[in-house]
Amino acid sequence: MRANFRMQRLFVTEALNCEQAIEANSDQFNYLANVLRLADGAEILLFNGRDGEWKAQLSYPTRKKILLTPKEQTRPQPSAPDLQYLFAPLKVGRMDYLVQKAVEMGAGVLQPVMTQHVQGKITNLDKLRANVTEAAEQCGILAVPRVEEPIKLKDLLESWPDDRRIIYCDEGDEGQNPIPTLSRIKETRIALLVGPEGGFSDEERHLLRNHPSVTPIPLGPRILRADTAAVAALAVIQASLGDWR
Template identity: 40%
Template sequence: MPATPAWPPRSAPRLFVPGPLTEGGVVTLDGPQAHYLLRVMRVAEGDAVILCDDLTGEWAGKVTQAGKRDLTLDLVERLRPREQVPDLWLCAALLKKDRFDLVLEKATELGVRRIQPVLMRRCVADKLNLERARAVVTEAAEQCARTALPELAEPVKLDALLRDWPAERTLFFADELGGGPAAAAFAAHLGPAALLVGPEGGFDDAEREAVRAAPQARPITLGPRILRGETAAIAATAVWMGSIGDW
């Protein structure tokens, strides 16, 4: 006797939608999300779609009506509650668009709680399209099956970031001039944490001095080589997750 296929199938498309979602609820999608499901994924009536609302978790929905430009889904069951996200902020210097897109995408996949773009003297970029950045983050969360979106903050200047830094959060400062080995430093300071990573040209002397003067700062090294800004951000996040995160 053939086995009953799992429902919803693992291949079902995933989308973040406005919430809150509730069992037995009805969701209507139009615009780009409907286009994606109808024209790209070719969903039809009876097909499953996984929906997340960044509030209640992950839900299985069944398509009950598929039109030309919109579709309706009935929520069948909650599959998972909203995940507990590791308490890590990534404070990354603003980079050129494609490179910062990579930081946004990989930081989301790796599981950070908050992404804080930082403006520094040697930053090549000085603006961030937040709407577009949120789309990058959302698509990455859908792809990697997160049930919680990372908080994405507006860019802030380094001096303002340091001035308002919360006393209870350790600030690991990826300093190309040296510091403690990253993994050991992470393990020695449990609790709320953040990573500060510099721009293409690195920190200037005044910025480095200001960061090191912050009482919560802990200089770290990411090895013997000088890493690009996006590489440093991704590598440091991966090491933290491997040391005391949710890996």
């Protein structure tokens, strides 16, 4: 069942059960009362990443308090997407865009990966997770992707499971078309790795190309920015191996 984009959606942390009211926190109160200016009796969609999506009724028991009462479930909770997105952090504005697009494109796990030429950094995982939640609110997603702690590329590869294939965008690949390479992949569990703006170092490229669970792909004849490459690679993977098939 597709999302209803005519109604506002709000992520909550509480359990969602019919007729069990939830009190909006201060940020939610400000958003609902002062930004959206919703009146008593207005309806809104709630989700928490566990209990599906619910149509809820808003009420003001006092001027400074909002209650959200789930009335009916509009969509059941789907399974979390299995696609993992591994990325070298970018500078703040572009990383926000990258994270939002990864959520929209069906990533189930977001894993920051620290590389030798990385230019961005993760200083606040809570902010990154809030960005993920906001993207899920806006694009109708119910299974909110998990955000992992940053890890060094070498450590990631050393502990990588044998049954999940890493596809990485290699700007040094001589080919232009990723489809033939993707069509030869047999694993159903996939991860995408996108490097930093400065690209992978020679040492990192050697580690990647010699790892048994890693497959490099090209992304055409043009040099793409890291955030553009991420969207392009996610699209071609979802079309070839993922949930667009």
